[in-house]
Ligand code: ATP
């Protein structure tokens with residue numbers, strides 16, 4: 114079985130900037146499992162454990178869904194939390210810019226994967242890059258305060274591919290391995 118998800122990778126300079134934000138947020142001392150900077154990505158669909166033979170079906174679904182979506186650009190925009198209010202569980206950097214093609218693409222992917230047997234995600238799609246997951250509500254409030262003092266650099270990057278990743282869970286955080294790339298075409 115493969116623990117598998119589809120995501121947009123982000124370039125090195127974005128990961129560098131996000132790593133710096135993580136370092137500043139760590140100063141709060143909050144107990145957070147920080148995502149390895151090299152593993153930061155924009156999740157489009159989480160499949161969970163799938164039999165290996167199922168992957169080609171998902172790849173074909175993605176190849177169909179991505180037609181008529183040329184490459185587009187996203188920009189980092191602000192720190193945010195899930196849930197939006199109360200004790201944070203997830204801390205992330207938001208994405209703005211060409212969100213219309215992104216939302217349209219995500220919708221097409223959901224439909225295509227539903228046909229392939231994967232139910233739609235019930236939660237609304239909020240494009241974000243997860244920086245960390247709060248492990249202990251104690252001290253988590255400090256993250257919100259700190260976040261208000263931090264500026265996210267308005268870096269932009271091109272979305273020109275979707276990548277199927279395998280996720281292997283470890284105590285120190287998940288390790289992601291690319292399995293298959295699907296390119297957006299102009
Ligand atoms: P860990 O679970 O150890 O904190 P992780 O969440 O980074 O690590 P996975 O659980 O394998 O690793 O998740 C891979 C990606 O899929 C992440 O971007 C995660 O946010 C997303 N994801 C995981 N579970 C779900 C889910 N049930 N619904 C939507 N997205 C999910």
Ligand code: MG
Pocket residue numbers: none
């Ligand atoms: Mg997880």
